[in-house]
Amino acid sequence: MAKQVTKKSKDSCIINAAVYQGNERLCSVNLDEAGEWAKKPDHIVWIGLYEPDEKILKKLQKQFNLNPLAIEDANQTHQRTKVEQYGDSLFIVARTLESQGKYIALHETHIFVGKGYVVTVRHGGSASYGPVRLRYESLVHPFKDNEQFITYSLLDFIVDNYIPVVERIHHDVEQLEDRITKGPFEAEDVEELHRLQRNLLRLRTAVAPMVEVCKRLEHGDLLPVPPDIQELFRDVTDHIRRVQDEIEVLREVLVFAFNTNMMLGQVAQGDITRKLAAWAAILAVPTAIAGIYGMNFQFMPETQWQYGYFAILAVMFTICTTLYLLFRKNDWL
Amino acid sequence: MAKQVTKKSKDSCIINAAVYQGNERLCSVNLDEAGEWAKKPDHIVWIGLYEPDEKILKKLQKQFNLNPLAIEDANQTHQRTKVEQYGDSLFIVARTLESQGKYIALHETHIFVGKGYVVTVRHGGSASYGPVRLRYESLVHPFKDNEQFITYSLLDFIVDNYIPVVERIHHDVEQLEDRITKGPFEAEDVEELHRLQRNLLRLRTAVAPMVEVCKRLEHGDLLPVPPDIQELFRDVTDHIRRVQDEIEVLREVLVFAFNTNMMLGQVAQGDITRKLAAWAAILAVPTAIAGIYGMNFQFMPETQWQYGYFAILAVMFTICTTLYLLFRKNDWL
């Protein structure tokens, strides 16, 4: 509760805000001076926000001269995964994943990138970008004094976080597949299949448009990208496409599982019907015979015989046994 | 009734017709002078019609020099969602949605846009564009003295009206999904699934071509669009594509629901068949035995025994119980 109150208090949504020269952290920065710092050559302002209120966003807009439409989008979730260019700045919307029990939850991160600044806006359970910042501060890398390198690091982090989720689904799908050879699915297997299909669909919703985003960044469709950064973006594209390929394969595997199970169900239904029929036939014989000798006719010669009863028992037994063997031979039993 | 008569009376189909300079409303305007007003620099004539008769449309055509083919289209409903360029004017057909009980009804709005004028022609239950006009008149916005801004406002309004409809379907689909885990569908669930599929199809019919329309307006394929308006159209494109993505996801979710239900139905059918078979087997035993001892043979030693009856009852009970336990163990019961 207290936490939620804190979250709403002024600036509590600012997770981190600092100026960097190269990858060296100069100082923390106040939102109201961020624009000026960003304009200094070779300086980069990197601000991390978590579910900011409108006031903060308005400040940001003023500092970096952001487009009001982008700011409006950043204030809402349920945006499409996309990258859009507004003047000389980019607005990126990326989906992040979180395993919630058996289902996958989708969250969002919005990124503003422009000359001299990077702003991340996290919503919901998006993982913190603290590790990205730490790595940035600690690594020595030729192109680190570049807002596009930070953008790359963020997207790389987001995409890398997809992989354990996909791997878990992969694992669950394989378990379901192993289940196939053990006869038709029970209700809980069917529900598991449904759950996996839903998760894969949700995953695909997040991943598929991300390929487009990465490709556009890689090819410098929007802003010119130096070749070495281009190679980095290509690497992210490659990772995300690997995830996408995996999703498509898993989706198809589930379709196979569905079809195979429908067929096995049909086979099982056929087996059981045949078995039922066979036993019904076997049992019908003594019933019919017993019925006949249960009739109350006064003159029924067999009933007078000394061993009629045993004879008829023998006849019943013989016919039933013969039928049983015949059905066995025909694989009905 | 009276209303319908009114509707047919002269000019009753003109909902609003005014001249604007910037976003300031100068005066109402008569159709016969509309053309002249439109030609004055920085003046915009904005006319709102509702199911106009041919005479009105002919007047319009004359005033704004509209293409007769577009006028012919505007006089009929069941047009395709589209944008078409005739000379230096645009003719846009957009679908509007209305929830009618459990189903979605599609209506139409036709928009004529040219230098200095915007004409909207509503058909059926299309929502009034009064709110758009009010917002236009009240807002201060750098590009408001532009017929393309009004076009944007209209399309934005239309697309925003799609969202509650999609959300309602989304909600219904989720309810149906929750239903899945409660065993195979009843007939009314199946009908609900069918209804949702139909509504999504109808929705897609309205939405899918709208993406194309917005994109063409955004990219200025037809008329040159200033960059700031372009960004606004891009925003509409983004909204409509979000709706489209949602529709595709919901369609797929329904397919999953269908498949899952078919499988659950098969599972349930198998369960019931097995249960049926088990009980038939259990009951067949006393029937067969009773049949045998119901035969009228004169010499049936067991029937003479003092406790034969009780013995045989015990045998029956033992066999039935054993069978019952066996079936339980095999999960048939």
Next chain:
Amino acid sequence: MAKQVTKKSKDSCIINAAVYQGNERLCSVNLDEAGEWAKKPDHIVWIGLYEPDEKILKKLQKQFNLNPLAIEDANQTHQRTKVEQYGDSLFIVARTLESQGKYIALHETHIFVGKGYVVTVRHGGSASYGPVRLRYESLVHPFKDNEQFITYSLLDFIVDNYIPVVERIHHDVEQLEDRITKGPFEAEDVEELHRLQRNLLRLRTAVAPMVEVCKRLEHGDLLPVPPDIQELFRDVTDHIRRVQDEIEVLREVLVFAFNTNMMLGQVAQGDITRKLAAWAAILAVPTAIAGIYGMNFQFMPETQWQYGYFAILAVMFTICTTLYLLFRKNDWL
């Protein structure tokens, strides 16, 4: 019979052949002079043929210098819907529709267009183009002295004739949809669904390539088209695409109907199996009890009791009623 003989007699396949200056009919024309008339500036020869024999086609070829491959095609039916350019003339193949009882029949019209002439060749039940000619002769229209305007009029007529066919199918599909809520389909509903699928497929065969034909004419890919005619062709494209969209929607509606019905069938099968099982269980009780008391053991105490019979009847009744009520509660009955 006589008619057929006539049809084969010389020139009986020439339905109409006339020279026009503007839209004024100058005179009828003999095939042997058609070429000369066509060469006069502002004159157009318009010839309408019905299943012509090879001799007539050869004459045509000579008069208008047509391509032998096109002539060969025009002599056969079962051409693909297409437009092809041979030198400076066009050869168009269009499909026409005819409702024959419950099914749709496809026919063909071939059109040759070149500078100064239009030749239509009808096959099978293609509707006569008399109305098109009448309208051409009666209308005052700025671009009527143009062979491309006639081409447009012909295609417009053909496409307009698709609409009632689609509407009839639309009506039948809706009736089938209403049928869904009344429980699983009977055999005749299934056959109706099949008939509609077949008709839609046939319709699509005719319509789909027509979109391409109209588009190519609209964009002047083949011959240069003046802008005002271009708009007319665009209008035809628009109509044909509306028909196409409708076909796709109807096809999908039938798929939904199929799936919904499969599910309803499964539900109904489950219901009936449960009902069957319940009644079997209820009836098994008196049968089993009666069987037991039908045994011929000498010592069966209950049978000696004064009211044993009535007691046992009461027991039977009680068990059956209890079972019945239980099954009701579980919705099996």
Next chain:
Amino acid sequence: MAKQVTKKSKDSCIINAAVYQGNERLCSVNLDEAGEWAKKPDHIVWIGLYEPDEKILKKLQKQFNLNPLAIEDANQTHQRTKVEQYGDSLFIVARTLESQGKYIALHETHIFVGKGYVVTVRHGGSASYGPVRLRYESLVHPFKDNEQFITYSLLDFIVDNYIPVVERIHHDVEQLEDRITKGPFEAEDVEELHRLQRNLLRLRTAVAPMVEVCKRLEHGDLLPVPPDIQELFRDVTDHIRRVQDEIEVLREVLVFAFNTNMMLGQVAQGDITRKLAAWAAILAVPTAIAGIYGMNFQFMPETQWQYGYFAILAVMFTICTTLYLLFRKNDWL
């Protein structure tokens, strides 16, 4: 046997090899001189081979300076249908069809075309190109002194040979469709459907890439083609696309047949289950009543009545008849 020996003997695989000037056959030609003849202006060497051994192919390669990769391909079957350019020569692989009983067999023809020569290499049951040669030698045609005209004639011949095969399948598909209205399929109908699907798939394998081959030849992507030959290739493209369209329609018709049959099967299954249930119910009544009066209670008043037996028979009969009529009314019987 003898034939096979002959086939393996030297040059027995050379079916025909001749030099033409225009379409006039000058003389037969020896492989070792073929190259020289081909170089003479206006002379064309046309060689027809049937499953040649490697030695012959090596000779060919040397004479016409063919590419070793193409020669390697020509020595093997199971090539993809394709056209490839090696320097200034083309290598075409086309599939030919042969009806073998109920199935379609695919064979291959490889064609080498270059300045002054055409070489055909037939494999398996490909039809002889004798008729093409005969027509070439007999016809008077403006462009006959052209190796591309011969290529056209060969492809035209190959494609024309597809048509009877497609027509036969069309006929079989229609027969299967007529079968639909006669109730659910028997096993042999299902197998027929499967056979047709397989044949259509095989056909499509042969036809689909052929469209690409013809289009590339038509558009002169590979070697420059004079306009009149281009029109001829376009004609072949048109034929092959007609075949392709037909295949796609037939494939879809089979899908409809499959679905319709699944539904009819479900309907039939429902009918029979209902019928079964109804008869079971009707028969259960006398069984239950007879069971009750078959019990051996000492005091069962009805059994003492004079006409108890007849009364009970009447009761049985009445109940059974009533049930029967009720089931009839409900359409269960």
Next chain:
Amino acid sequence: MAKQVTKKSKDSCIINAAVYQGNERLCSVNLDEAGEWAKKPDHIVWIGLYEPDEKILKKLQKQFNLNPLAIEDANQTHQRTKVEQYGDSLFIVARTLESQGKYIALHETHIFVGKGYVVTVRHGGSASYGPVRLRYESLVHPFKDNEQFITYSLLDFIVDNYIPVVERIHHDVEQLEDRITKGPFEAEDVEELHRLQRNLLRLRTAVAPMVEVCKRLEHGDLLPVPPDIQELFRDVTDHIRRVQDEIEVLREVLVFAFNTNMMLGQVAQGDITRKLAAWAAILAVPTAIAGIYGMNFQFMPETQWQYGYFAILAVMFTICTTLYLLFRKNDWL
């Protein structure tokens, strides 16, 4: 065990490393001098590695100035099949196949190609490229002094190794198809179908992106390729597309098999239900009659008749036989 230790020992992962001038092997080469050798004109260093450790890869990177991202990829498996250009070098990832019992395992080979060097990095069960090296050393071929020729040879080898795997699946699919005509599938046939679908999916995963890789190499999108090498790459493209076509056909054949089997299962289910119903009806007759004459009414005239018993047996027999014959006639039995 010993082998594994060896594998981990220094340089044990270097399978072969040699310098070639033309196709003549000059000498083995140490990794630390490889870069210098590669720079000498007309010399090519060809290094074959098997699951190298990071140290080796770092050395390689230094020698040939490779991109660190590519090196990172080469150190991991589960890369996407791809070709990527880093400066003037290429990095190729190709999948290799291995039959493991009934399933196909995918392995990987990574290839670095640049001016003067080719490095192959095998992972898992990828076949050794020894044969490619041997053929290279023994063949006389005009373009052998070219790193692209070696690239071609490697890809050709990889693709050729796909063919036996596809052929084995082809064989298994055909066997499954033959199985169809022998009635509905048993559970093991269903599992076989599932196994084949899974293998084909895995195969497609490997093959489909390979087409793209080969095409890009063929068209010289990345590095300029001399025309004669281009023809060689085209040949590989052709092979891989043949494999791909085969996979698509086999996938569709399995779909047909699935559908056919579902239908046959339905037919069989219908048959058995009808048969069951028929026998139930036949057996119900004697049961009902016997039940009636088993009742204990005191006055049942038939039971007093001398030959009542035999008469009733005759009646039973007649009715049963008649029913049997009727069912036979209706094809229920």
